[in-house]
Amino acid sequence: MKAGPILAGLACRCPACGKGALFKGYLKVRPICEVCGFDLRAADSGDGPAVFIILIVGGFVAFLALYFQLNYTLPIWVHLVLWLPLTAVLSLILMPVFKSLLITAQYHFKASEARNSDTGHED
Template structure:
């Protein structure tokens, strides 16, 4: 597609949570569970700029861990179940929470990266050359 085309602004939050293209909001962002597609199928945006790194995993670990550990503490204080029941409850819960949040968080960070034109840092040459 031509770079001269105009695309109405898309909310990075809406595009991220829907796992859609950050430019047009229609094309799929992923080709697998976490594999980013090479380009948008709707507007042709090249996804080569995407570098979410470990950011999504860090956010998901912190948020998911807080939710599950808080619930585990509450259940322990309120009901005092045996340890095997904690394992039965919280191992699947942490898997569901973390795997459920990982894809939308990655898409959200990609959408913010696109919106803010984030790129790899570069050092400037201040010598005047």
Template sequence: MSEPNPLLSGLAGRCPNCGEGFLFDGFLKVAPACEVCGYDFAKADSGDGPAVFIILIAGFGVGFAALITEFTIHPPIWVHLILWLPLTLIVSLGLMRPLKGVMLAAQFMNRAAEARHDD
């Protein structure tokens, strides 16, 4: 059997080492270790990286859609609030877990935990 792609495994919320175990123990809480291969996730820290990408992706997508809607249809402000606030929340929450998984998998691929000296 071939090695799994760590980025695709992280995107799916799976262990970047084996591709089978769960990466998360809840919505965003990282599991202490993989239950299949035993890989330790204790040093995994995605920091603010996923939040930055979510802000950029959701902000561009929803902002662009809101501007197009404003310039073509000219709806009242309450229509913008009803459309774009829930969409922003849905897009942000929908991207949060996959992007955090990708960031953790990128750390695994680049062996970032081995470079840390703060233990």
């Protein structure tokens, strides 16, 4: 049974079968799925996960900092102690998830590199 790309992505599983682990270690993509043998060497999310992390975690933490500053007027050192570690922890937690989501999305939508011969039209 083919796994849904969002569930497989959230679980950091193989985009083809949804069962095999996608990563070997923290962020290194396995060359081949151990369950279904799917070739994962072409999987490349590039800078996409980092961009999503910057936009989502950055926006979330900036909102929290502004909210607490406007409502409680915290000293600057409290902001540094609260938001810097929170930013680091959220980024580290979410990075594999976003990388996995982008790889499963690439597989699901059959993404490939653009070529000069590609016209964008189906023949």
